[in-house]
Amino acid sequence: MNIRKAVKIATVVGLLCQLPPLAAQDAGLMERARSGDPVAQTELGYVYAVGDGVEQNFPEALKWFLAGTRQGYADAQYNYGNMFANGFGVPQDLSEALNWYRLAAAQNHMRAQYNLGFMYDNAQGVEQDYAEAAKWYRAAAEQGHSAAQNALGVMYKYGYGVSQDYAEALKWLKISAESGYPTGQFNLGAMYVNATGVDQDYAEAARWYEQAASRGNLSAQFSLADMYIAGHGVERNYPRAGELYLAAARQGHSEAQYNIGEMYAAGYGVEQSYVLGYMWAEISSRTSDVFHRSRANRNRDAMTQQMSQEQVAEAKALASRCLDSGYRDCKP
Structure with a gap:
């Protein structure tokens, strides 16, 4: 299961359903919402939820989303579910979110279908049920939801909730990847690296990793770096x-x-710096599991033989600053 988690999507409900910009500047929006227009009610809820031209106000957002749900409007149901899923203006309640997603999904709401799939897949607010997850992923995937296409491909790859089928996995991952979804691109690349349902093809893997890496996918960045070190599929x-x-x-x-700590220590591909090498080894030690932590500690401690006490102190301070800044301030 740990392997699967490494290639899974990250979160269930990041954002509210985005609506046309400048909704807050529409003078008639409030009037239409008050007159009972569910689309306007949902747009107004969004305006208050994100603070689009008005002060952010979750209770007001909830009020208008709820008004839209009372008329059975799927976007309102989806967004109302998101408020409970994220704890926006209400205590977080995944079971309540699930109920609203079900209502929206039954009306073919693509994002609600995806979120339902994710929640069944990851036992969020409901018992884990891979078959139900696959059902909802498929419903969203067939409507063009790229994350659902990726998730369905992963289900087929590992045989969760469906019969294991590498051809189907490849099909859905390719559709997701070609839509520009970086996780789908990474997962498709991994199929070519590991010869899963296809002939091993490092060059094709590198092509997909490159696209995913350029979009910020950290797994692709790491795997592509490995390929550049080994010369697999690339020079x-x-x-x-x-x-x-x-x-x-x-x-x-x-x-x-x-790895970047080792490269700084040895001067491979970067300007040699024991301070930066120690810093990254120290950071790796703090963020790793037990096995990798001991390896990072050995590498870090070996560097101290080449460093002054002042350099070690500087590197430790840099590591703390880098972590505390969320990796925004990592330079000497």
Whole structure:
């Protein structure tokens, strides 16, 4: 299950359903909402939920979303569910969110279908049920939801809720990848690396990893860096590997943090710096599991033989500053 989690999508309900911009500047919006127009009620709820031209006001957003739900409007049901899923203006209640997603999904609301699939997949507000997850992922995927297409591909790859079928996995991952979804691009690349349902093709894998990495996918950044180190599917290029490890490290990828630390210590592809090498090894130690932490500690401690006490103190301070800043301030 841990392997699967590494290639899964990250969250169930990040954002409210986006609506046309400048809704707050529409002088007639309030009037239409008060007159009972469910579309206007939902738009007004969104305006208050995100603070679009007005002060953010979750209770007011809830009021207008609820008004829309009373008329059976799917977008209102979906957004009202999101408020409960995220705890916006109400205590977080995943079971309540699930109920509203079900209502919207029954009306073919694509995002609600995806969220339902995710919740069944990950036991959020409901008992885990892979078959039910696959059902809702498929419903959303067939409407063009790229994250659902990726998720359905992963279900087929591992045989969760469906019969394992690499051809179907490849089909859905390719559709997701071609839509520009970075997780789908990474997962498709992994199929080519591991010869899962296709002949092994490092060049094709690198092509998809490159696209995902350029969109900020940290797993793709890390895996593509490995390919540049090994020369698999691409020409060996240590500077490019260093750039990619660093990009993933700044997103919290502990193995990338370890690797870029080694590169700084040795001067491979980057300007040699024991201070930065120690810093990244220390960060990797703090963010890793037990096995990888001990490895990072050994690497970090070995560097101290080449460093002054002042440099070690500087590196420790840098590591703390880097972590405290959310990886925004990691330079000496």
